[in-house]
Amino acid sequence: MKLLRVTGAALGWLTLATLWFWAWHLKDPHLRFMREAELALLLGLLVAGIALAWRFARGMARPVALGLALAAVLTALCNEAASRQHRANVQAMSGPAAQVLGAHFIVGYDDANDLRELARKGLIGGIFVTGRNVRGRTAEQLRGEIAGLQALRREAGLPPLIVATDQEGGAVSRLSPIVERQPALSTLLDADVPGNALSERARAYGAQQGRALAALGVTLNFSPVVDLRPSRAPGRWDFHTRIDERAISSDPALTTQVALAYAQGLESAGVRGTLKHFPGLAGVAEDTHHFAAELRTPVARLAARDWKPFQEVSTQSDAAIMLGHVILAELDAKYPVSFSRRIVQQVIRGEWGYQGLLVTDDLTMGAAYNHGLCDATVRALDAGVDLLLIAFDHDKYFDAMHCAQRAVQSGALSLPMQERRGAQRLQSFR
Template sequence: MPATTSPATSARTPRFQPSRALAASSLAVVLLAAACTGGGGQPGATSESTPSSTATTSTSPAASSSTSTPTRSASPTSSTTTTSAKPSPTHTASCAERLAASLTPSQRVGQLLMVGLQPSGSSRTLAQQVARDHLGGVIYLGGWQGSGTVRQASQRLQAATEAGRDRAATGGIGLLVAADQEGGQVQQLKGAGFSAIPSARTQATLGTTALTQDVRTWSRELTRAGVNVNLAPVADTVPTSLGAANAPIGRYRRDFVPGDPQANGRYAAAFVRGSLAAGVAPTVKHFPGLGRVTGNTDVTASGTTDSTTSATDPYLEPFRDGIRAGAPLVMVSSARYPRIDPENRAMFSKAVVTDLLRGRLGFDGVVITDDVGAAKAVAAVPVGERATRFIAAGGDIVLTADAGQAPTMRAAIQARVKASPAFARQVNASVERVLALKVRLGLASCGG
């Protein structure tokens, strides 16, 4: 998500059972088997500057912590991978279909919602909502301190999925637990147990091989805290002529190499490979790119129109590279791209999500929104419509920083399902994509 001054995104976790621990290592085998390898590294910008932070609720830099210049973490020691047979894509899809068919309509809709949890919030209260509303995901927002604290919250939230669903019927479908661990000013989980991750600009000075190794180390820290999804890497390219005037990305040095989509693609792919190797699902964002806007969609609707990007733009290449490397999720921005769709913001645009991302780029994984809970760019859109319009465009998971919005979104989706057979088919397809991801993450199974 874009950078702003309030708390940033949060994280999700697999259940802490022996089988879940094994699932993390087997995920690396499952997903890397489908991933393409990328090219060599190329140094990027050098010095690390610390812009004054502006707040955000989801994918923006954490405003609080003081920044220190992190040193590159040591390469991870060799680890063993499980020898259990990995599910084939066909088996995974078939299992996801069976799981989806076993869910009630309310349970299916819940799988498409991811809600935020702040450090000041109550994980017990949210766990009750997870069980009651059958929510499929949670994200840690606002800057959490210490792996132990995060792990405890993750365990409580995952336990709620077993209390709130029929384990025999659903296979005990777990939560997607997400965090925003890009690095630099966008790192929501810090303190004991978490490395100080440098910004993307500094990551690009390491070379792709070293970056992949470091990302694997950072991602293992996430798995130990019960986080299974990282809302990173950023695949946006900021033109050198715009630089820090690009509020969401350039200002916070969130792009790997300014003005160079080819280099950004190599580093995005390297980040994806490191994440997958540790059993964490990476998310390439913010499609089709926030590098050419001046406004930050988290805090304003002004300056959030990109009049340059087209369906054949070279700035799309980093997203394509991340997808080829095996990224199972893509986050869609809430900016406008009139050369692709003159009527709708990207997350509400069939031309962007279905025609361009799924069609031209061939992405068949999970598409997730940027925050639609507190973001000013979508504030004028009724809460329920933020969910239904995104799913109608071809998206899957609606991310809201405000858990209190989930009931309204659920009701709107359910009402639209009853009114429109075409929309109902889209919901079913989205649920199956989300469940297929959970099967690969070891959060659900069909037994056998």
């Protein structure tokens, strides 16, 4: 009987700690699937916990348990109130200053109607279309949806929205079946053909894909993957990155050849490619969708091998570069590459001289979000990153935009600097 009481008490304290942790992390992207019912469910469980604590707790355990439960209730309600306030503040924004900040955000969506006012007022710079936007729909419906948003921009006298997607081919083909599914780019290497023929095949592949994307209104494709193929098997907790399946080759020269021809094929159809994921994920075992990750490969080796496709393709095409959420401790031990001012300014903009578009990987991925979305947003903008992607949990756009606005008001971000950068590098989409 005593063992049963001890076990019950331990489970009770563990449950209470879990609920408190949940309240502190209310609306975490990992819980997006239950967003509509999340607060009600959490509060219901906390009320039940309070009742149980009142009924079964004894001595000092009762006030401690009740205090923790009530603190969790207040924490959840405060987080909900802050989220609603951020949304309201952003929706009330307008004018040139808001448009300068908004131009840096690409957001995903469930319902395009939720984006209409943001697009019309210039509070976003682009949209991200993916599997949830094509499921059960026709190409004509998606094309009309995108065209409707672009019409709002024209009527407001604003530049067109950047329309981005993730159509790599193979396992990552977000717009299929609306866009014909193509095999992974790496399959082009299966045929033993001369170098010129390989480039032609890759260029034709890109042109075919580009025409299909352009017909929908897509202007930026987050492809090709130019991370080198790792020699090791994927880690046990690698659920989504799976670079071994998505990389073109482990050979930098072959990767460069195929990626360049593919990017040029996309561009022939009016779609720009994106080289991802700098600084290269071949040496990363963790899945940045969920966990913090560190790249331990020496910078000298990265420069000699992994960075070659990024440098060479970017100098011969208009491809953007996507920044991954990995820490490259040799250059910046504190912040992921995606919002490291030192790496962006000293390496990419400085040593490389790259002046094209830089876009973050999705800031709602765990490796970035767990650093603090506000901090990641402000640091990425301050570092000179052009486009901030908030795709999976697009509600987080309101928190990020609110943070950017506060940073401008406090002087932590220079609005004139953001305006100059936008004019220089986003001009090609206007």
